[in-house]
Amino acid sequence: MEAQVFYDIHQPIIERCRLGDRKAQYEVYKLYSKAMFNVAIRITNNYAEAEDALQEAFLNAFQHITNFKGDSTFGSWLKKIVINQALAVLRKRRVQWSSIEEHDFEETNDSEDEEEMNFQIDTIRNAIQLLPEGYRVVLSLYLLEGYDHQEIAEILNISESTSKSQYSRAKQKLMQLIKK
Structure with a gap:
């Protein structure tokens, strides 16, 4: 079965980010940062840690943007990165999961x-x-x-x-x- 490719209205900006365009990266940051911060704050429950997780997630996303294949929207791909980064913050606190x-x-x-x-x-x-x-x-x-x-x-x-x-x-x- 062939993977579905999603059309993303921000595709031109994403393509510029793939080429290392800093202005495009800033545009993407402005487009997604508020929503992604809300995701991070809900997970970390700490403003400073959420900000740190957000910054690390965007750096990670821009460094690995070539891994974005378009089989989901850029926003959902970025959200997974933000969630994983916020969870990494929690792991540093050594959260004990109750089984x-x-x-x-x-x-x-x-x-x-x-x-x-x-x-x-x-x-x-x-x-x-x-x-x-x-x-x-x-x-x-x-x-x-x-x-x-x-x-x-x-x-x-x-x-x-x-x-x-x-x-x-x-x-x-x-x-x-x-x-x-």
């Missing part, structure tokens, strides 16, 4: 949880920032970035069941924090 085998947990009814989470956005955002790192990262990747548990497992190098348990516990903990 499903270590803890028992109860399944929750997603529809009830979603109805209960109909609170103000600021309250939820603040509560997410208070979550333990492992919970926050999985919750952010699943809910905010749209990854499924299999993809999260691959990104974080954990099992799919650990991703699901972290997500379940994150939702429970989030509800506790919101009710305070």
Whole structure:
């Protein structure tokens, strides 16, 4: 099966970046930096570390732009780099992932949880920032970035069941924090 090639409206700028054009790189940075910073801050939960991760991710992207094959949009390719860089920051902090085998947990009814989470956005955002790192990262990747548990497992190098348990516990903990 042939890989699908995506048309990206920013393709001319990307091509200039491939040629080492610094002005084009700055244009790409301006186009994507705000959205990519939001991804990094949701994962690191630290402004300075998110800024560092963002800068490293852009440097990495520009150094390896020849690896961008166009089988996804440039934005999604860049987002993966940002996520991996933000996760590297967390690894430096030596995040201890809690495995499903270590803890028992109860399944929750997603529809009830979603109805209960109909609170103000600021309250939820603040509560997410208070979550333990492992919970926050999985919750952010699943809910905010749209990854499924299999993809999260691959990104974080954990099992799919650990991703699901972290997500379940994150939702429970989030509800506790919101009710305070």
